[in-house]
Amino acid sequence: MIRIVFLLFLCLVSLQAFPKKGNVLTVKELKCEYRQNPLGVEAASPRLQWQLNASQRNVVQTAYRILVADSPEQLQKNKGNIWDSKKVKSNQSIQVAYAGKKLEPAKAYFWKVMVWDNKGNASGWSEPAQWQTGLPTAQDWSGARWIAYEELPAEKRIVPAQHGKGEKTLDEGKNILPILRKEFSVANPIKRATAYVSGLGHFEMSLNGEKVGDDFLAPGWTDYDEHALYVTYDITKQLQQGANAVGVMLGNGFYHIPRGSQYRKLTGSFGYPKMICRLVVEYQNGKTENIISDGSWKTAPGPITFSSIYGGEFYDATLEQAGWNKPNFKENNTWKQALLVEGPKLEAQTSTPVKLIQNFTPIKVTQPEPGRWVYDLGQNASGIVGITVKGKKGTTVKITPGELLNDQQLVTQKHTGSPYNFMYTLKGEGTESWQPRFTYYGFRYVMVEGGVPEGQPNPQGLPVVVSLKSLHNTNAAARVGKFATSKDLFNKTETLIDWAIRSNMQSVFTDCPHREKLGWLEEVHLVGSSIRYNYDIASLCRKAMRDMQMAQTEDGLIPNIAPEYVEFEFADGVFRDSPEWGSNGIILPWYLYQWYGDKQVLEEYYPMMQRYVKYLKSKSKNHIVAHGLSDWYDLGPERPGFSQQTPNGVTATAIYYYDLNIMSKIANLLGKAQDAKAYEQLGAEVRKAFNDTFFNAETKQYATGSQAANAMAVYMKLVEPQHKAAVVENIIKDIRSRDNRLTAGDVGYRYLLRVLDDAGRSDVIYDMNSRTDVPGYGYQLAQGATALTESWQALPNVSNNHLMLGHILEWFYSGIGGIRQPENAIAFNQIEIRPEIVGDLTSSNVSYNSPYGTISTDWKKNGETFELSVEIPANTTATVHLPATASAQILESGKPVSGNKDLQQLEAQNGRAVVKVGSGTYRFVVQEKADFE
Numbered sequence: 001m002i003r004i005v006f007l008l009f010l011c012l013v014s015l016q017a018f019p020k021k022g023n024v025l026t027v028k029e030l031k032c033e034y035r036q037n038p039l040g041v042e043a044a045s046p047r048l049q050w051q052l053n054a055s056q057r058n059v060v061q062t063a064y065r066i067l068v069a070d071s072p073e074q075l076q077k078n079k080g081n082i083w084d085s086k087k088v089k090s091n092q093s094i095q096v097a098y099a100g101k102k103l104e105p106a107k108a109y110f111w112k113v114m115v116w117d118n119k120g121n122a123s124g125w126s127e128p129a130q131w132q133t134g135l136p137t138a139q140d141w142s143g144a145r146w147i148a149y150e151e152l153p154a155e156k157r158i159v160p161a162q163h164g165k166g167e168k169t170l171d172e173g174k175n176i177l178p179i180l181r182k183e184f185s186v187a188n189p190i191k192r193a194t195a196y197v198s199g200l201g202h203f204e205m206s207l208n209g210e211k212v213g214d215d216f217l218a219p220g221w222t223d224y225d226e227h228a229l230y231v232t233y234d235i236t237k238q239l240q241q242g243a244n245a246v247g248v249m250l251g252n253g254f255y256h257i258p259r260g261s262q263y264r265k266l267t268g269s270f271g272y273p274k275m276i277c278r279l280v281v282e283y284q285n286g287k288t289e290n291i292i293s294d295g296s297w298k299t300a301p302g303p304i305t306f307s308s309i310y311g312g313e314f315y316d317a318t319l320e321q322a323g324w325n326k327p328n329f330k331e332n333n334t335w336k337q338a339l340l341v342e343g344p345k346l347e348a349q350t351s352t353p354v355k356l357i358q359n360f361t362p363i364k365v366t367q368p369e370p371g372r373w374v375y376d377l378g379q380n381a382s383g384i385v386g387i388t389v390k391g392k393k394g395t396t397v398k399i400t401p402g403e404l405l406n407d408q409q410l411v412t413q414k415h416t417g418s419p420y421n422f423m424y425t426l427k428g429e430g431t432e433s434w435q436p437r438f439t440y441y442g443f444r445y446v447m448v449e450g451g452v453p454e455g456q457p458n459p460q461g462l463p464v465v466v467s468l469k470s471l472h473n474t475n476a477a478a479r480v481g482k483f484a485t486s487k488d489l490f491n492k493t494e495t496l497i498d499w500a501i502r503s504n505m506q507s508v509f510t511d512c513p514h515r516e517k518l519g520w521l522e523e524v525h526l527v528g529s530s531i532r533y534n535y536d537i538a539s540l541c542r543k544a545m546r547d548m549q550m551a552q553t554e555d556g557l558i559p560n561i562a563p564e565y566v567e568f569e570f571a572d573g574v575f576r577d578s579p580e581w582g583s584n585g586i587i588l589p590w591y592l593y594q595w596y597g598d599k600q601v602l603e604e605y606y607p608m609m610q611r612y613v614k615y616l617k618s619k620s621k622n623h624i625v626a627h628g629l630s631d632w633y634d635l636g637p638e639r640p641g642f643s644q645q646t647p648n649g650v651t652a653t654a655i656y657y658y659d660l661n662i663m664s665k666i667a668n669l670l671g672k673a674q675d676a677k678a679y680e681q682l683g684a685e686v687r688k689a690f691n692d693t694f695f696n697a698e699t700k701q702y703a704t705g706s707q708a709a710n711a712m713a714v715y716m717k718l719v720e721p722q723h724k725a726a727v728v729e730n731i732i733k734d735i736r737s738r739d740n741r742l743t744a745g746d747v748g749y750r751y752l753l754r755v756l757d758d759a760g761r762s763d764v765i766y767d768m769n770s771r772t773d774v775p776g777y778g779y780q781l782a783q784g785a786t787a788l789t790e791s792w793q794a795l796p797n798v799s800n801n802h803l804m805l806g807h808i809l810e811w812f813y814s815g816i817g818g819i820r821q822p823e824n825a826i827a828f829n830q831i832e833i834r835p836e837i838v839g840d841l842t843s844s845n846v847s848y849n850s851p852y853g854t855i856s857t858d859w860k861k862n863g864e865t866f867e868l869s870v871e872i873p874a875n876t877t878a879t880v881h882l883p884a885t886a887s888a889q890i891l892e893s894g895k896p897v898s899g900n901k902d903l904q905q906l907e908a909q910n911g912r913a914v915v916k917v918g919s920g921t922y923r924f925v926v927q928e929k930a931d932f933e
Helices: 002-017 072-076 488-504 522-526 528-534 538-551 584-596 599-619 648-669 673-694 707-715 721-737 748-758 762-768 777-782 808-816
Strands: 025-032 039-041 047-054 061-069 108-117 129-133 146-148 158-163 178-186 190-200 202-207 228-234 242-251 266-269 274-283 288-292 298-301 304-308 312-316 339-341 346-348 354-360 364-369 372-390 396-402 421-425 431-434 441-449 464-475 481-485 830-833 843-850 853-862 865-872 877-883 889-892 903-909 912-917 920-927
Touching: 025 108, 025 129, 039 228, 047 108, 047 853, 061 072, 072 108, 178 274, 190 242, 242 274, 242 304, 354 372, 372 396, 372 421, 372 488, 441 464, 464 488, 481 488, 481 528, 481 808, 488 528, 488 777, 488 808, 522 528, 522 584, 528 584, 528 808, 538 584, 538 599, 584 599, 584 648, 599 648, 599 673, 648 673, 648 707, 673 707, 707 721, 707 748, 721 748, 721 762, 748 762, 748 808, 762 808, 808 843, 830 865, 865 877, 877 920, 889 912, 912 920
Parallel strands: 039 129, 228 346, 312 421, 830 877
Antiparallel strands: 025 047, 061 108, 108 129, 146 274, 146 339, 158 266, 178 242, 178 298, 190 202, 190 228, 190 274, 202 242, 274 288, 304 312, 354 464, 364 372, 372 431, 372 441, 372 464, 396 421, 396 441, 481 843, 843 853, 853 865, 865 920, 877 912, 889 920, 903 912
16 A cells, blocks of 8 residues: 555656646746856855746746756756755745855856646746856966056056046057967866956957857956956867867957047056956866966967057958967967966956847948048947958058048048047958957948949059948847837837947947947936836846946945046036936836846845935935936027026936935835835925925926926925826926927936826827927937937937937837836736827737736727737736726627636726736727727
8 A cells, every 4th residue: 555655656746747748837938147047157146037838827826946956967857956945835936046055166057947836737847947156256266367468557557537538648658459378288078168257458268269259348347446347158169179279369448548549538547458267177077177367378469459449449460370379379479478467356247248239231332532432331320340351461441430421421420539440451361351359339331441342443452342341239138028009100219219229238338339438327227217128137237236336436426427437527526426317326226126026136235325315415405406417408499418497406306305215115125114214204304395495386387397397296206296286287288388399308308208108198298209390209210310319309419329318118118018017016026008099009019028928918999999919927917907988898808808707807997997817818809989099
């Protein structure tokens, strides 16, 4: 009898672990620290997450079990020899902290998960995933040293950088862009090989002549006096039995911004280029070997003769040394022993890297002047130029990229940083291909001098340009959103904004890809609410938090840019200290918690946030904060720049109050009741002061009554409840009185849209953004813009590829698509589906891959019929708001909603039928004689 029971038990375990094909519940999208199979994880307790795939409706996870092993073989045997969580009764599928044995550095871990649901289903084990730990301490580098070709004397460092060209007395120095190499031998069969490497400002590593990895401008830039990032690569397949060679090329980046005749926004230097690496080779026989950077490496000047993040890059192919990064290379007298130098503290780069994502070929080639050929690539984007040429040795092709053309139809860089050039000197050996490695620019057009397009007359025998293309660089954050509507103007607007996002989503969120490339912080929280619908920016926002922490001053200021390479002290310091910018240090971590459930970021950065609130309090007078840039680039009678419509005190104090409100919530969440009470009390005092100072009780207007002033007062909940409706109505009156024109700028426009959306007035948003004849998105498109411009007017004398002002993307998803998150929901565990059927819209198809899975809406309006298809991921619930009167007929999958066991009909709200649903796919049809406008 005991034997029979035991065998039955084994059968049950087997069925649980190895379910039949066609199981109704599976697990997918395993991630560690927000990334799939990440390398270089330094967290002691990495956070794990997964998504459920269920064929049934209303599925909620009730339990999970995680196995972590130190080998695939152990995991395959269902043995978690590093961690077996056992069966944990929980619906948690995101932010699950690893709780097993202490993790070792430079080691791979393999994991899988199975779940149970409320329907009595067990998923069976997921496909295996893995993560690999990094080198969290200096000792973990096994003696690796920073090495360089030369060292900049300490007295010649320029930190912080000087704005502009700097003093004429600044010594340029030699600034050799070196190459470094090391040969080593692999004697035994390899199990796994990993490279941990950093090169400052940027590096490109190769093994046996082949580039390692597919990233660009590695590593991400930081405040190098505080820390530098290292990158982790799996190099198992690139090593070979016997002789091997590793080569590294170095570029300047923001680490060293050289002087000279080329453009530079800043002049600064942390030092000359340097690198450090540890290659770990694990053999199948269990032994491990380390190849580290040390004094045995050799170095020489490379063929890059000039490289500047602001000025371009020059390459002399006649200086190439063929085979320098391959085994058995014979070194000439240009090579010398690498110099041992000191370097900054190292941390793993855990955010998604920058990559070259897309190529563009010319749509038009013209010759406006003799000797100058202009290539139109069709799209204004961040990038570099790749060329294939053939010609005589020593001849040089000069390439000038730019956003716009001047009256002579030549490329102009007048307002984006000039001169910026790519220069290539040919080696004269047949057809040659080249692209820059350590710089980039924002451009649509390229002007070529010193070369002739293939097929054109060439009496001077100049180099022939066989092909030319632009290579677009952007952060490799995964695309998670999709947006399409029946209104072509809105589709084009989404594309316009998306190109600005892509061009400015690098290793920091930059303002523009040409003249500045700086991490202006207001864009992250204002436009971040839009960006997160299109891209998974969790890990990149995590890096932004670290950059702000490093940039915070002793007195608590979070400066306007991070990393803060230069301290902007001019114009009374407002370009360094503006509350709408610095408050990103409080708003962004709160958003990360709301967007991704990241409570750890609140705990980690709480001290930084406290210090900034204390700083703002010290700057206030009678609880009013009145310094800063206010509603930058709003629309007024003058040239855009400083706020014209809204006083500084309104936006700065409103943000200050918003900070305090957030801090009170965070303190409560972290169990800091006394802090929460203090922030709440201070917030009440600020709120009273704000209303006493700026609110006109007779007119129900704030300050000047601008769109930004009234909208921010409403959104931040500064308005007394009894006055809210009147203030919102004043906002609408202002817009309508201007024939549906906007005036709000960089700061105010996001809140204007949110207030109108929350008030159910998407019709006003629609009307305001459907015009092409007044400044706005449609106007920019009408002026020929292919990326979002810095000014609403698409002015040619400012940036024409700028991240700010992209706020409407949030409404495209939450308004037109109707994919919203209720106020108390986290990471879309609760969902509100409330599409806005406004204007002449007849259809919309929108989706967002949330941390729990894909949320999608697909609706069509046809006469008296409204159809809505909805997808809700497992482990979440949603309320669906349908435009319907009490007499409307509402069907779901062909059956009446009433009485449907999968649905719960709630009380109608604002002329809409409300249905509560669980996970699954639903198709609603509403039919009635109604005006959907």
